[in-house]
Amino acid sequence: MGDVVRMLPKGCYMLADLPQRESIAKSAISTGWWELDELWKIYDGQFTVVTGLAGSGKSTLVLNVIANIAERGYKTFMFVPENEQSIHEKVRGILGSRKGWDYFSTGQVVVQ
Secondary structure (H helix, E strand, O other): OOOOOOOOOOOOOOHHHOOOOOOHHHHOEOOOOHHHHOOOOEOOOOOOOOOOOOOOOHHHHHHHHHHHHHOOOOOEEEOOOOOHHHHHHHHHHHHOOOOOHHHHHHHHEEEO
């Protein structure tokens, strides 16, 4: 049998041709806290789900990490269905005294 030539969409690879990423340890983005970095390796393109009881601090934790990451120029997306109205005020409380609030709130984070 001859070789089968397949047309794959851009960004899709046959397993044998899949390019290897560098080590996550080398490409990880700091959360802003070295202790958390030991537990949570954040990297470009990562999808993270944070779950827990209501009022346990999930949104506050993630918003603080997002603020730290945004200061290094990374953009993020966050889905918070239960408290869309309070997210703006929560982020304002976290970032209000930091330089670049306007840039952060209009260009760095998408909240749905």
